Amino acid sequence: MTAVGADQRQQMAYVATQAADARLNVEIETEGMTLNIGPQHPATHGTLRLVARLDGEQVVEAEPIMGYMHRGYEKLAEVRTYPQVTTLINRIDWLGSFANEVPFILAAEKLMEVEAPPRAQWIRTALFELSRIANITLFLGDMAVQLGALTPVFMAFRDREFVLNQIEAATGGRFHPNFDRIGGLKDDLPQGWIDDTKQAMEKMRDFCDEFEELVLGNEIFQARSRGIGIVPAEVGLAYGLSGANIRASGVDWDLRRDGHEALAYDQVDWKVWTHPDGDSFARYWVRLQETREATHIVDQLLDGLPSGPIMAKVPRIIKVPAGEAYAATENPLGEMGYYVVSKGDLVPFRVKIRSASFSNISITPWLLKGVYVPDIITILASLYFILGDIDR
Amino acid sequence: MGLVESGKMPAPLTKLLNIGRKYSLWMYQWGLACCAIEMGAVIGSPRYDVMRLGVIPFPASPRQADLVVISGTVTDKMVPSILRLYQQMPDPKYVISMGSCANCGGPYWDSYSVTKGVDQIIPVDVYVPGCPPRPEALLEGIVLLQERIMNEDPAARWRGDPIVVD
Ligand code: SF4
Numbered sequence: 001m002t003a004v005g006a007d008q009r010q011q012m013a014y015v016a017t018q019a020a021d022a023r024l025n026v027e028i029e030t031e032g033m034t035l036n037i038g039p040q041h042p043a044t045h046g047t048l049r050l051v052a053r054l055d056g057e058q059v060v061e062a063e064p065i066m067g068y069m070h071r072g073y074e075k076l077a078e079v080r081t082y083p084q085v086t087t088l089i090n091r092i093d094w095l096g097s098f099a100n101e102v103p104f105i106l107a108a109e110k111l112m113e114v115e116a117p118p119r120a121q122w123i124r125t126a127l128f129e130l131s132r133i134a135n136i137t138l139f140l141g142d143m144a145v146q147l148g149a150l151t152p153v154f155m156a157f158r159d160r161e162f163v164l165n166q167i168e169a170a171t172g173g174r175f176h177p178n179f180d181r182i183g184g185l186k187d188d189l190p191q192g193w194i195d196d197t198k199q200a201m202e203k204m205r206d207f208c209d210e211f212e213e214l215v216l217g218n219e220i221f222q223a224r225s226r227g228i229g230i231v232p233a234e235v236g237l238a239y240g241l242s243g244a245n246i247r248a249s250g251v252d253w254d255l256r257r258d259g260h261e262a263l264a265y266d267q268v269d270w271k272v273w274t275h276p277d278g279d280s281f282a283r284y285w286v287r288l289q290e291t292r293e294a295t296h297i298v299d300q301l302l303d304g305l306p307s308g309p310i311m312a313k314v315p316r317i318i319k320v321p322a323g324e325a326y327a328a329t330e331n332p333l334g335e336m337g338y339y340v341v342s343k344g345d346l347v348p349f350r351v352k353i354r355s356a357s358f359s360n361i362s363i364t365p366w367l368l369k370g371v372y373v374p375d376i377i378t379i380l381a382s383l384y385f386i387l388g389d390i391d392r
Numbered sequence: 393m394g395l396v397e398s399g400k401m402p403a404p405l406t407k408l409l410n411i412g413r414k415y416s417l418w419m420y421q422w423g424l425a426c427c428a429i430e431m432g433a434v435i436g437s438p439r440y441d442v443m444r445l446g447v448i449p450f451p452a453s454p455r456q457a458d459l460v461v462i463s464g465t466v467t468d469k470m471v472p473s474i475l476r477l478y479q480q481m482p483d484p485k486y487v488i489s490m491g492s493c494a495n496c497g498g499p500y501w502d503s504y505s506v507t508k509g510v511d512q513i514i515p516v517d518v519y520v521p522g523c524p525p526r527p528e529a530l531l532e533g534i535v536l537l538q539e540r541i542m543n544e545d546p547a548a549r550w551r552g553d554p555i556v557v558d
Contacts, residue, residue, distance in 0.1 A: 069425060091425070154437070157437035
């Protein structure tokens, strides 16, 4: 046996410490964990289920599981007549119901080669914007509540009533108006509605100003949303994001301005808001500005409302000639389109619905990779989806 | 066996107990679709304000709730969760079904994926009709439920149904 030399001993000591370090490493290595959010969770706006695999506080991968609100719209639309379909599609994006009807009616009008009279188009556009305001105000309160501020959601519910009252006064339905007809609208506006609506718009502008200070100016809100969930413009476009989500990434694209549907947006003076950052804060900011812009659009539309009939000449029993048509509009959540195939029958042969939330949510696995657990909530809230719009 | 379950409670005490139960309903909200927003208006909007009826929203878990409001479209995929929710609630428990969808399927009466009424899986105490019901309608449903609680014999409710675990 030879004596152990000094350098050899040193080497062994080194190996021993290495081994000890390795043991230590094994001990503090965080275990993987699967976190299930939903299917009923306030942060998922309904019934989205999210399965996230975590490593400590970080998300390794997250997968949205949908279908808890699948009601089979595309199949049901095949057994409903055209006027009945509008009743049904009100309920896709339930916060902005009127906005859901418009693209379908426009597609059907394309097939029938009728066009709504100007007055109907203007009122349609005004109601469209009102439903946008009713929809997005709730988002403005809701995202704040998910970041821990409870008051904004009460204020959103309170002030949203002003808009819902106006929608109800004009259409008879607080939530699901079912007011659009092929070739025009069901009724004209009631007396005094225009003045009342202008007052309501005044109140909504106050609401927006208040939120700009209360929420956007809040330090905690900024700390929790700035730089969280950044969507670069190319990635957003590749995933098919639309609406405020893509405008918050600096893409200047809005179907109200860039689309070719028969609505009155080209008659009024308004602006498309974009934000270069692409983070959660930017998405909130863009939506807030859009709400304010929508109140201005409504004001201008009501000022310049043309007179005339509100219904074009259409047969009582609607039979749509054979053919196919696609119409898309900029709904509160993003691009919503209907591809209607008709075989000349009372019912559509096939209706394909392109809804905004379905594409908006598809980016979550990419976006949630590597974020921390509290940021999941921020990102989900700021992407703003509605379950009915995802599952249909 | 406690005094309540045995059914030997004196009548004035029963009345007192019922008043107490009636005005401290912890309401668990199971919002599924459009109706959930109207339920949200009932809870969150100062214009409707359910708390003045003695109903307390947002319990932390169904295990602390007396009342569950099923509002919205119940799909077949959702049924197991609702069943589990109901089984988790302690007796006595009440169910309000809000909206045509939860009552009977509503506009999706011929859909392949929608359950035609939540009463196919759990017992319902009050049906609130409408699509969606106005917030006032849900408030009335709650008032009706409170009337029912006032007039019922607590012993029957306390024993509860045996929980079947499948
Ligand atoms: S009853 Fe009507 S409003 Fe309520 S969830 Fe069903 S479709 Fe929506």
